[in-house]
Amino acid sequence: MGLSLPIGLHPLDLEEVVPTATKHDVVIIGGGPAGYAAALYGASAGLDCGIVEMNKLGGTCLNVGCIPAKELLETAAVFRAVSHAKDFGVNAGEPALDWSTTMSRKQGIIDQLVTGLGGMLKGRKVTVYDGIGSLGANKTVKVTGGESGDVELTGDAILLAAGSAVRTIPGFDIDGKLVMTSDELLSIDSLPDRAVVIGGGAIGSEFASMMSDLGTDVTILEYAKNILPGVDKDAAKIVERSFTKRGMTIKTGVMVSDHTPGGSGTTVNYSAVDGGEAGSVETDLVVVAVGRRPRSEHLGLEGTAVVVDDRGFIEVDDRLQTAEAGVYALGDVINTAQLAHIGFAEGMFVIQELLGEDPVPIDYSKVPWCIYCHPEVAFAGHTEDSAKEAGYDVVTSKHRNMGNGRSMIIGDTDGLVKIIAEKNADGTGGKILGVHLVGPWVTEQLGQGYLAVNWEATVDDLAPLIQPHPTISEVFGETVLSLTGRSLH
DSSP states (O other): OOTTSOTTOOOOOTTOOOTTOOEEEEEEEOOSHHHHHHHHHHHHTTOOEEEEESSOTTHHHHHHSHHHHHHHHHHHHHHHHHHTGGGGTOOOOOOOOOHHHHHHHHHHHHHHHHHHHHHHHHHTTOEEEESEEEEEGGGEEEEESSTTOSEEEEEEEEEEOOOEEEOOOTTOOOOSSSEEOHHHHTTOSSOOSEEEEEOOSHHHHHHHHHHHHTTOEEEEEESSSSSSTTSOHHHHHHHHHHHHHTTOEEEESEEEEEEEEETTEEEEEEEEOTTOOOEEEEESEEEEOOOEEEOOTTSBOTTSOOOBOTTSOBOOOTTOBOSSTTEEEOGGGSSSOOOHHHHHHHHHHHHHHHTTOOOOOOOGGGOOEEEOSSSEEEEEEOOHHHHHHTTOOEEEEEEEGGGOHHHHHHTOOOOEEEEEEEEOTTSOEEEEEEEEEEETTHHHHTHHHHHHHHTTOBHHHHTTSOOOSSOTTHHHHHHHHHTTTOOOO
16 A cells, blocks of 8 residues: 555554565654664554664664653662751651662563553554664665564665764773663662763763762763753753762863773773863773764665765755665764654654645754753753854843742752843843753743743743742743833742
């Protein structure tokens, strides 16, 4: 059945299994967020979808990324809360960590979600192939090396969603003992007394925060001038101050060169770049957290016009179409933000494109970002610097959480709301260009800021809206209000 035929002509029985099916409306290589979102969304629109996965359904996000990392961060949050229980008059004693229970709980959540995903795909008649999918000429996909055996598939459209793998760096071979990436750390037998995290971006900061809260002496080594590169400078400063106050050592403007094992640990050596200072640090564990690379090497692509750049990203246009007709690429394998929710959006976008619904291209400059370290970071839209670089005349407003009643009640006042707006002639704020939040639960509070940026709301649109009291979201309301030229507290 071709994509040009009416939707809804797939009355397959739920129990029917077609493991040798070779023709689908859509064949998707990769079962991570981008791939499975396309399959689920496409199937709900009546398309016959086949999905090829070489490892486990759910991809990085469910298995070695978002879900397990946030579970460990939640363990850290509980440990931190119990540690400070006496501040609230609750005498719980000193907490003790049972890491095996933490690991068991983490794996249980992963297994439940992966099983649930498999059930949803089956319920929507999506055929799942276990193996490595490679694309050849004429939109033909060969599946090899898995439990599905050698299978050849064809589709009216092919979606390349092969995902990503951890990046490594020279001089730090991954051995799973002294040197690890996020993949190995998420299944570590026990936490070390000392750890060096190479990379102070989102991934590195999350793992550094988690380990520090659970008793590890953490050092972060970051190449850039500040940790969390790309985050608004005022938001990043709040996180850096909080990390330092909690005992972490942060070295910015440095480049690691190698490490020298000795005894039960190793010594990491680093040189100065851009204002940093050279030095070395002894540690029990090195965590390499320098980002992820596209996993395009298994895709074949022989006899196709698909272009892969020198960094391994598949090149696409703003419709996510490759240079090969009928072949699309999405998720971490293309050079867009490597976020699961971006993969979801791209998966739905491509399906809408295939159905002729002419969806609006994704505006990657306005997507939501969430970093789950303590304190959390969430933002959408321009930073102050990027807005100025884009040519805007801006006005900003910043309010700290320290005077907020709810923040004081929960005993967590490290936080900030910063709003960047286009500057009116009278100095007040006009269109809201960026919203940046730091503090407890801000990943759950970003919604109104995200909508403001994407709906191109003005300060005057938002200022009259009421924030409930007492909530941390009142800080957002106060920040908007101050951009009108008047303020409350």
